[in-house]
Amino acid sequence: MRYTPVAVALSLLVAVTSSISYSETPRPLDPRAAALLSEGRAAAAAGNLDGAIDAYESALTVEPGSVAVVLGLADATRRQGMQGKALHYYREALSADPRNVTAIAGEGMALAEKGAAEKAAKNLARLQTLCGKDCAETRELAAAMAKPPAQRMVSADAVKPNPVVSEN
Numbered sequence: 001m002r003y004t005p006v007a008v009a010l011s012l013l014v015a016v017t018s019s020i021s022y023s024e025t026p027r028p029l030d031p032r033a034a035a036l037l038s039e040g041r042a043a044a045a046a047g048n049l050d051g052a053i054d055a056y057e058s059a060l061t062v063e064p065g066s067v068a069v070v071l072g073l074a075d076a077t078r079r080q081g082m083q084g085k086a087l088h089y090y091r092e093a094l095s096a097d098p099r100n101v102t103a104i105a106g107e108g109m110a111l112a113e114k115g116a117a118e119k120a121a122k123n124l125a126r127l128q129t130l131c132g133k134d135c136a137e138t139r140e141l142a143a144a145m146a147k148p149p150a151q152r153m154v155s156a157d158a159v160k161p162n163p164v165v166s167e168n
Helices: 004-023 031-045 049-062 067-079 083-096 101-114 117-131 136-146
Strands: none
Touching: 031 049, 031 067, 049 067, 067 083, 067 101, 083 101, 101 117, 101 136, 117 136
């Protein structure tokens, strides 16, 4: 009984200390990584997704774990049609910053493009909770979910050969 006030005070201190790490400001990027990041953004805007991915990967070697670089890489791989790889990058960004609305929206768009509508709807609900229905990321994800998923593979049944029998 006499240790209860100390235990409560200690648990409060731990709770406040752990919540401070979420509000920590991001440290600035290394100038080389910032240059490579802007090079990647310019290449992606020009439609050169391979060049953008190369620049982002180079920036990651200079600044490993940078959320901005990982998000650029995730967006470029998603636009290139590699949703599985993009999901990996979005989840890496979310593990570093769980409330990043850009990462949540990107992950939802990759899921919607892959055909996982239920998981994408969970991301949409999470976005609406974090930034509301009028947020740009929420509208973008809702628009991506409205489109049908693209057919990416051809099944073996769709390409059945027609055997032709001829006499010699």
